[in-house]
Amino acid sequence: MTAPSIQLANITVRFGAVTALEDISLALPPGERIAVIGENGAGKSTLMRVLFGLLQPDSGELRLEGSATRFSSPRAAINAGIGMVQQHFELIAPFTVTENIILGSEPCHGMQINLPEAHAQIQRLAEESGLAVDPRARVEELSVAAQQRVEILKALYRKARVLILDEPTATLAPPETRDLWAATRRLTALGVTVVFITHKLSEVMAHADSVTVLRRGKHILTAKTSETTTQELAVAMVGSSREEGQRSGERASEGAGLTLHNLTVRNDRGVVALENLTLSVAPGEIMGVAGVDGSGQTELIEVIVGLRQPESGTIERGGKEAAIGFIPEDRHRHGVVQSFSLAENIVLGRHRETSFRGVGGVMKKNALREFLAECVATFDVRGAEQPSAPMHSLSGGNQQKLVLARELSKNPRVIVASQPTRGLDFAATAFVHERLREAADNGAAVLVQSLDLSEVLTLSDRVAVLLEGKLVGVVDRAEATEERIGALMTGAHGVEL
Structure with missing residues (x-):
């Protein structure tokens, strides 16, 4: 060979x-x-x-x-x-x-x-x-x-x-x-x-x-x-080194966060993927979700953002009028339309707002261009200078940055981020982490699911661990070591919760 x-x-x-x-x-x-x-x-x-x-x-x-x-x-x-x-x-x-x-x-x-x-x-x-x-x-x-x-x-x-x-x-x-x-x-x-x-x-x-x-x-x-x-x-x-910062301490904020109560969800094959799960994310908190792939993370994210209906249980998402920001694991499937232009993609989900849509439902092209330019500049999206260029003309990492820009621009009260830095380089990863921390500091309830355990530990105030569809532990940041979380993820014996 x-x-x-x-x-x-x-x-x-x-x-x-x-x-x-x-x-x-x-x-x-x-x-x-x-x-x-x-x-x-x-x-x-x-x-x-x-x-x-x-x-x-x-x-x-x-x-x-x-x-x-x-x-x-x-x-x-x-x-x-x-x-x-x-x-x-x-x-x-x-x-x-x-x-x-x-x-x-x-x-x-x-x-x-x-x-x-x-x-x-x-x-x-x-x-x-x-x-x-x-x-x-x-x-x-x-x-x-x-x-x-x-x-x-x-x-x-x-x-x-x-x-x-x-x-x-x-x-x-x-x-x-x-x-x-x-x-x-x-x-x-x-x-x-x-x-x-x-x-x-x-x-x-x-x-x-x-x-x-x-x-x-x-x-x-x-x-x-x-x-x-x-x-x-x-x-x-x-061209330079960059150190990623940590949140300085607890962040408290008034208002509703994200609450899941006795949630049971089935997957596409009709098998129970989440069983009787109760979990809450406070305003101003970043909750990480860890687990071996296939432990129910995908179904958890989908049911929170409305892509899947629960069999039983309730979900409260920051109040009736609260905006929700969703950064999907599979941006091609749930985040962008590859054949649409960058300008069209930047307003997906917001295309009915009067600031972007005029009389007779015609999109305001100047408003789209201005909003795209603002997002591109703020989030350092490279290769996005032409509003009419198709989304597939961007690299995967820059597509991810554009999705992040669109979702956070809504000032959401609840943010659900699944694999938010997948495919990003370390500088862009640090930038995304800063933005999620900033959103939490401003009072958003942030739920981050990642298969990268170091990312979960870097970002989270608390870590919720799933194993075979069940919540097996919620660990405070001070106690959340890789060994402890890894033991919970794999069902190792002798772990004290």
Whole structure:
């Protein structure tokens, strides 16, 4: 499985007048773990899309074993031994694991697909790589972590020897993250090269052999992790270091917060996802929600914002007239409309307000442009200078910032944030955290759900822990250590609540 020697030499990519990558060179030695980092919009994903044949560079070349080549499509990259697992998985939910993995590369005897052979081959791959998964399980029944393993196995099934992982731990709980990194170690020991994009400098230092830093489309630094520091990498990413602050103490505010009483909710399969849950978030408080993926967090968020109806119980959301800010986990599904313009997206949910809609229901274009410009400036949304540009023209992180700007501009009394910094670099993450703290300081009741335990511990005044749909503990910030919360999340014995 030894990986080929690959070099990206002097790669430049332009989108109209915008230069996304300028003269970037990167070497991928066989059998190493290589991190590519940078702020949102730095060009990381664009560079990986060039490597995987999804984009053609305007200049520069790829060199495979020293010879110049060009991947005209992902199929050409796959044939050369390159696989990519993107942030948003490309799986067919009703299909089994095996059916998803072999799709387009089915082992056939005559006119029939040999499923037993495929099952056996996938089982061998899973054991060899340490990526445990049931080949016969349906994808719709799997956790996010298991679906990610399916995507990796899909690449390995196609004989990928260079594996690209885009933000691989963004939606994983700590135990799942540890399993993933263990699998990458096993793969590199087998000769596979693993290239991963991340915003977590701790992951870079712990799990990469080398790291490359991009800033605004330019190469800033390449170094062995043993010869650099997080401080040096932080400065290379943004030009300066930045420390994230903490809330100074308790915040009290009058008025109604968020109250859930005896709430029972079923998931899409009719199974109880939340059972008899009672929880309150006071005005001025940030309540974190922690739990292993699939413990009921998604259903909790959906029922609070009205995307799902409870089977029983009550919800009070800051008073009858109170605005609610919702920062969804899946911005593509619940946060934006990719084909709509930036100006149209910035007023979603507020498009009926008289400040944006005129006589006969016609939108006030000048008002939309002015509001968009204000949000873009306040929240440092990059690449959003043209109001008519489609939402999909922005990077994922800048889309997230635009959603945050829209929701917080309503001055909501209740804020529900699910994975609010997924895909954001560390500077943007700190900025989002500051905004959520600021909203709480101004009296909003803030509920933050994240699979990143360090984010929960950084932000929260209290941490509510879910396990298999039940609230198993609410821990004050002073007592909320990673070990204590992790023990509650996994149902470890001997934990005093």
